[in-house]
Amino acid sequence: MKDIASLPSPLPSPALEVRDLRVVLALASAGSTARAAETLHLTQPAVSRALLSIEDRLAISLFERSSRGLAITKAGERLVAEAGRLLRELTELERRVSAPSAPPTRLRIVCQCYTAYHWLPSTLSVLRSSLPDLELQLSIDHTSDPIGALVAGDIDAALITTASSSHPSLEEARLFSDEVVFVMSPQHPLAARATLTRKDLESTRLLGAQSPAAEVQWFMKKVFGRQRVRLDMQRLPLTEAILDMARAGMGVGILSEWMLSAHRGRSDLLIKRLSSGPLQRPWRLAWRKEMRGAARRLQSALQASVPRGA
Numbered sequence: 001m002k003d004i005a006s007l008p009s010p011l012p013s014p015a016l017e018v019r020d021l022r023v024v025l026a027l028a029s030a031g032s033t034a035r036a037a038e039t040l041h042l043t044q045p046a047v048s049r050a051l052l053s054i055e056d057r058l059a060i061s062l063f064e065r066s067s068r069g070l071a072i073t074k075a076g077e078r079l080v081a082e083a084g085r086l087l088r089e090l091t092e093l094e095r096r097v098s099a100p101s102a103p104p105t106r107l108r109i110v111c112q113c114y115t116a117y118h119w120l121p122s123t124l125s126v127l128r129s130s131l132p133d134l135e136l137q138l139s140i141d142h143t144s145d146p147i148g149a150l151v152a153g154d155i156d157a158a159l160i161t162t163a164s165s166s167h168p169s170l171e172e173a174r175l176f177s178d179e180v181v182f183v184m185s186p187q188h189p190l191a192a193r194a195t196l197t198r199k200d201l202e203s204t205r206l207l208g209a210q211s212p213a214a215e216v217q218w219f220m221k222k223v224f225g226r227q228r229v230r231l232d233m234q235r236l237p238l239t240e241a242i243l244d245m246a247r248a249g250m251g252v253g254i255l256s257e258w259m260l261s262a263h264r265g266r267s268d269l270l271i272k273r274l275s276s277g278p279l280q281r282p283w284r285l286a287w288r289k290e291m292r293g294a295a296r297r298l299q300s301a302l303q304a305s306v307p308r309g310a
Contacts, residue, residue: 015057018090021083023050024062028080032069104135105294110142110149112160113215115178115239115256116283120159127301134294144212150288157287157295159302162218165286172286173299179257180219180279182272183242185249195275196252198224205232205251207242219254222279243269256281 023040026047030036033051037044055062062076072080109124111117117140124136142149146158151167165172182196190200201223211219220229234251236242239259246253247268260271273279285302287295 016054018087020050020054021079021087023047024054024076024079025083025087027051027063027070028072028076104133105291106135106137107157107291107294107298108137108139108155109298110139110146110155110158112143112146112158112163112212113256114143114209115258116159118239118256118258123302127298131297131301134297136298147286150286153288156291157285157298160284160286161281162214163212163286164214165284169289170286171289171292171295172284173296175283175285175299175302177280177282179273180254180281181257181260182274183246183253183255183260183269184251184272185247185268186270187249188252188270190252190272191270193272196272197275198227198229201252202229202231205234207234207236207245207251207253209239209242209254210235210237218281223274 023036026036026039027033030039033044033047037047040047042050051063058075060075061073062079063070063072109120111120117138121138124138128134128136139149139155142155142158146155146160147163147165147167147170149155150158150165150170159175160172182201184191188204190196190204193200234245236245239255242253242255243259245251252272285295285299
């Protein structure tokens with residue numbers, strides 16, 4: 001009821017009514033009172049009287065009369081330009097009011113990567129106000145196999161990174177990208193380097209999350225290409241564990257930039273990137289085909305709420 005509270009007092013009382021707008025539009029289209037009368041199913045005198053009444057209430061001439069018919073004035077053009085829009089909006093309002101209230105569409109969502117849960121719950125909370133007809137639910141239990149859950153119908157949409165959604169029952173669209181970065185203690189042997197090379201990563205202990213196999217394969221391919229290497233990688237279940245071990249000089253942490261917003265500017269952690277360039281990880285939204293309409297709306301909303309690492 002906030003809209004009611006914001007209404008001006010007293011309520012607006014325009015001089016024109018809906019039937020006045022229809023008369024002006026008909027006259028502008030027909031060019032004469034006779035042809036406008038046929039469109040409006042009125043008599044010609046009735047249309048002439050209606051036009052005179054409108055111009056009298058507005059205290060301005062909307063049409064110039066001549067033996068060749070009616071010529072619209074500048075004021076008339078301004079009124080015609082808005083009258084059609086107002087009538088369409090009123091018609092749409094009537095349709096929405098008279099239509100039966102439909103229950104909100106439920107959209108069950110999961111993320112392939114746990115790092116998204118750093119920002120997604122609060123983002124969904126904000127989006128609910130702009131998507132009132134969507135009931136957004138997080139289904140964290142299906143994080144380990146979002147595509148399987150989609151195919152089985154256990155969820156409706158999934159934010160994915162490296163998982164393949166090439167199934168005939170699914171569709172997908174790109175959302176955004178995040179950057180994978182490396183964190184370490186200022187006392188780490190690699191701390192003096194401006195950027196890290198592949199050889200640097202091969203020569204030190206790496207601290208990573210317990211990621212799905214597809215995520216690990218993506219990392220290895222992006223960093224090392226076809227080169228087959230054996231890394232000293234320790235997998236940890238918690239982001240804070242990765243950060244604390246990196247802070248203690250026990251390895252180089254591999255994290256999404258999303259996770260570091262609260263740690264930027266601290267003197268006990270350094271953030272490094274690859275010398276070959278930013279390690280960008282693409283994110284996509286996949287959904288079951290029958291949920292296309294709701295998923296597309298969620299896609300647009302998420303793209304307008306791109307999470308930032310800084």
